[in-house]
Amino acid sequence: xxxxxxxxxxxxxxxxxxxxxxxxxxxxxxxxxxxxxxxxxxxxxxxxxxxxxxxxxxxxxxxxxxxxxxxxxxxxxxxxxxxxxxxxxxxxxxxxxxxxxxxxxxxxxxxxxxxxxxxxxxxxxxxxxxxxxxxxxxxxxxxxxxxxxxxxxxxxxxxxxxxxxxxxxx
Amino acid sequence: xxxxxxxxxxxxxxxxxxxxxxxxxxxxxxxxxxxxxxxxxxxxxxxxxxxxxxxxxxxxxxxxxxxxxxxxxxxxxxxxxxxxxxxxxxxxxxxxxxxxxxxxxxxxxxxxxxxxxxxxxxxxxxxxxxxxxxxxxxxxxxxxxxxxxxxxxxxxxxxxxxxxxxxxxxxxxxxxxxxxxxxxxxxxxxxxxxxxxxxxxxxxxxxxxxxxxxxxxxxxxxxxxxxxxxxxxxxxxxxxxxxxxxxxxxxxxxxxxxxxxxxxxxxxxxxxxxxxxxxxxxxxxxxxxxxxxxxxxxxxxxxxxxxxxxxxxxxxxxxxxxxxxxxxxxxxxxxxxxxxxxxxxxxxxxxxxxxxxxxxxxxxxxxxxxxxxxxxxxxxxxxxxxxxxxxxxxxxxxxxxxxxxxxxxxxxxxxxxxxxxxxxxxxxxxxxxxxxxxxxxxxxxxxxxxxxxxxxxxxxxxxxxxxxxxxxxxxxxxxxxxxxxxxxxxxxxxxxxxxxxxxxxx
Numbered sequence: 001x002x003x004x005x006x007x008x009x010x011x012x013x014x015x016x017x018x019x020x021x022x023x024x025x026x027x028x029x030x031x032x033x034x035x036x037x038x039x040x041x042x043x044x045x046x047x048x049x050x051x052x053x054x055x056x057x058x059x060x061x062x063x064x065x066x067x068x069x070x071x072x073x074x075x076x077x078x079x080x081x082x083x084x085x086x087x088x089x090x091x092x093x094x095x096x097x098x099x100x101x102x103x104x105x106x107x108x109x110x111x112x113x114x115x116x117x118x119x120x121x122x123x124x125x126x127x128x129x130x131x132x133x134x135x136x137x138x139x140x141x142x143x144x145x146x147x148x149x150x151x152x153x154x155x156x157x158x159x160x161x162x163x164x165x166x167x168x169x170x
Numbered sequence: 171x172x173x174x175x176x177x178x179x180x181x182x183x184x185x186x187x188x189x190x191x192x193x194x195x196x197x198x199x200x201x202x203x204x205x206x207x208x209x210x211x212x213x214x215x216x217x218x219x220x221x222x223x224x225x226x227x228x229x230x231x232x233x234x235x236x237x238x239x240x241x242x243x244x245x246x247x248x249x250x251x252x253x254x255x256x257x258x259x260x261x262x263x264x265x266x267x268x269x270x271x272x273x274x275x276x277x278x279x280x281x282x283x284x285x286x287x288x289x290x291x292x293x294x295x296x297x298x299x300x301x302x303x304x305x306x307x308x309x310x311x312x313x314x315x316x317x318x319x320x321x322x323x324x325x326x327x328x329x330x331x332x333x334x335x336x337x338x339x340x341x342x343x344x345x346x347x348x349x350x351x352x353x354x355x356x357x358x359x360x361x362x363x364x365x366x367x368x369x370x371x372x373x374x375x376x377x378x379x380x381x382x383x384x385x386x387x388x389x390x391x392x393x394x395x396x397x398x399x400x401x402x403x404x405x406x407x408x409x410x411x412x413x414x415x416x417x418x419x420x421x422x423x424x425x426x427x428x429x430x431x432x433x434x435x436x437x438x439x440x441x442x443x444x445x446x447x448x449x450x451x452x453x454x455x456x457x458x459x460x461x462x463x464x465x466x467x468x469x470x471x472x473x474x475x476x477x478x479x480x481x482x483x484x485x486x487x488x489x490x491x492x493x494x495x496x497x498x499x500x501x502x503x504x505x506x507x508x509x510x511x512x513x514x515x516x517x518x519x520x521x522x523x524x525x526x527x528x529x530x531x532x533x534x535x536x537x538x539x540x541x542x543x544x545x546x547x548x549x550x551x552x553x554x555x556x557x558x559x560x561x562x563x564x565x566x567x568x569x570x571x572x573x574x575x576x577x578x579x580x581x582x583x584x585x586x587x588x589x590x591x592x593x594x595x596x597x598x599x600x601x602x603x604x605x606x607x608x609x610x611x612x613x614x615x616x617x618x619x620x621x622x623x624x625x626x627x628x629x630x631x632x633x634x635x636x637x638x639x640x641x642x643x644x645x646x647x648x649x650x651x652x653x654x655x656x657x658x659x660x661x662x663x664x665x666x667x668x669x670x671x672x673x674x675x676x
Contacts, residue, residue: 003638007630010619014630018638027639031631038632040639044527044544046583048636052628059636060527060581069640070586071633074578075593076625080637107519109550113360135511135520135554136336138357162523 006081065105065163101170102144106160110134115156121149123169130154130166143169171487172196172247172271176240177211178261179251180230182541182558183465184211187249190479199243201236203229205549210541217243224551227363230254233264240270247271247486249479253553256462257284257331273486275440275461283436284461285330287368293456296435298428301447301455303370311351314369319344324372327351329358329365335405336361340372375607376447378402379414379454381429382470384481385438386491393426394470394478395500400606401595403518408611409595410466411505412473415566415604416452419499425454432459441467441482447608465508465558468539472504472562503569504562507577509540510554513586522550526584531576535562535569548585556587566604570596594619 002019019030020040029038039051043058050057062070064079071078106112114131117123128140129149150168154160174197177184184200188211191198200215205224212218219239222229229235231254240248248270250256259277266272275284283289287307293300302321307330308314318325318341327350329337337358339350351367359365377400385391398414399407417425429444436459443464445457467478485491512518528544540557542548548556559580561573574596577589595601600610 001638001642003641005634005637007634007637009625009630009633011625016631016634018634020638020642029635031635036631038635040635042639042643046527046640047529047581048639050632050635052632052635055626055628055632057629057632057636058581059633060583061636061640062526062583062586069637071637072581072590073629073633073636075590075623076629076633077590078630078633080633082637082641107513107516109522110520133360134550135522135552136361137520137554138353138360139517139519 002084004083006083007078008080009076009078065107100145100147101150101168102147103165104129104141104144104167104169106132106141106162106164106166108132108134108139109161110139110159112154112156112158112160112166113138115152115154117149117152117167119149119151123147123149129169132160141166145169172483174199174243174245174247175273175483176201176236176243176245176248176270177215177251178230178236178248179254179256180206180209180211180541180552181555182539183251183253183463184209185214185541186539187251187479188214190477190483193477194480194483196483199239199245201230201239203551205551208546210543210546219243224549226254226551233258233261236261237264237268237270240265241268245270247273247483249273249482250462252460252462252465257460259284271486273440273482274463275438275442279436279438280461283432283438283442283459286328286458287330289432289459290456292436293432296428296431298432298456299454301370301373301457304368307366307368309366311348314351314367315344315347317369318347321369321371326370326372327354327367328370329354329362329367331358331362331364331366335402337367338405373447373449373455375609376449376455377414377416377606378407378445378457378608379417379425379448380443380445380460380464381425382464382467382478383429383433383438383442383444384478384485384491385433385440385442386485387439387488388490390491391430391433391438392491392498393430394474394476394498396422396425397464397466397469398604399466400608401601401611402608403611403615405608407466407508409505409507409592410469411503411566411569412469413500413503416448418452421452421454428454428456432456440485441478465555466506468537468558468560469504469506469562472537472560473500473502474498475501502562502564503566504560505566505569505573506558506560507573507592508555509557509559509580509592510588511548511556511585512554512588514588514591515586518588520550520554521586522548522554523585524548525582527581528583529579529581531559531579533576533579535572536560536576537562542582556582570602597623 005016021028041049046061048059060072069080110132113133123143125146127143130141147169150170152167176199177187188198197216200218201221202212221235255261259280262272262277327339339354341350355365382394397412399410401409443460446454448454511521513521524547537560563569
């Protein structure tokens, strides 16, 4: 299988093409078209051990809400977008965020204890839109941009799950 | 000694207490809310009983339900842990009425010292220095505002019943006052069921140093030395260590004497902590008394060699403090980090969910007190504390090296944790020199991240290969953890969405 990996780390962004071919119980690995000496083993569901020319790396993978992957190895962290290039033609990010219209998502599950705006209100970037209580802390959800609140989709007192859309700001 | 102890708590502290009981041969009774059936403390207890809905008010904060379990199970003592009802005098009262021993201070001592205002009044009477401010709850916000203006900003509003940074707001100027008052009062109401707030002058750049005291029921009160807890995020302790790098033997004696004086005057019994702020000239000011076992008690245990929970149990059983602990001096150095289910890349928002995989550090000088395991779903209803990672060594340097090593070994996937925050702090020159204060971390976090230390060649390649392998395994199995971990399967919506995005291509 062939994957395009858009990798973002502390030192910027790169794009790598990784090809994995099954070889018995193991994998043959091509990196950017070049065969590399890599011994790859899945230790547990989200932990992968990579021996690359004998250099040992253990990589821990956690998927994020927006369908990307958080990768951690030792003190280093990366975010990856994984695309299968066979079907790739410029993946459109945030397909719903057309023309500067922004959705405001609940970043975590919790209880919506306060809604601070209503449809039609003018808001500044960073202005509080709602307050979610989770794990005993009250967290203010802020507007991603300056604009107008187009719709508020949730009511006070409602439970929300992570990724649920709270409001639209345009 | 007791036969059976009810542990009126959850999470890592319930497990910690349970372990002490087991070592002493005492039976343990756990309690759990609807969402905690699979929690570690329930798995490890000798007996466990349900006490109601997920909301704390209907379970862990219900004295009636706890008393009912204690009666049914035949418990002769109760340990409250920290948080929840640990500092609510109604709990020791209810215990006394039913002939159950409360492992903690008597209700009267809690009232005399536990609330911030009462503690302050007692400190003034016993000539322990205090920070200027009101010593009583203020009802009228305009009155408080006038006082703040006359005292001069910055000031801080604190919940009377507060703790752990909840119901607390710093007010930098008059314009911020109204919003801060509203937030502090409402947060206090939600967290403690008591919206009362008081006002204090806000000291610039103080350190937070606290003294662990122990008192038996026979009049002996001792200090077990200090803990430095200056690394805080939004008034919540993040790293604690013992001994404090700035406390000299002379200052340790003075602060210890003050704490002991206060505890004695308040009729205190059992474990307690007297918190102080220390300024640049090493003057100390009384802050508050925590009338309970502290989250950070393990660092004191590591440098004194004592088991504080066992000591609490022995004192509650009427035993005397056995020797002259006035002479105790810390040996070596210990440091604790609090690992939370929080996303450091997303403004530290809580990150509850299922722990898909987990690897715990071990080895020399490492201790892990925790209430989680692989496969456990961290509920959204409670405190985000997952684990306390404690390291100790001969020196502060060795302790920090061990902690860094252990943090690199410690991995949790499925949820986000604040482990990267500790990697950053433990590399900061200010922290290594211990030039820190209670606002130090908040100030650090608004600065841009320093450039990452250069990764070994191949790190990026390995990450890319791992991402590809993960993707191929998860596409194949069509099941993986989603980001919230709430469900085993990737949601059908998300999968369809991704498929749709791929299908749009030639």
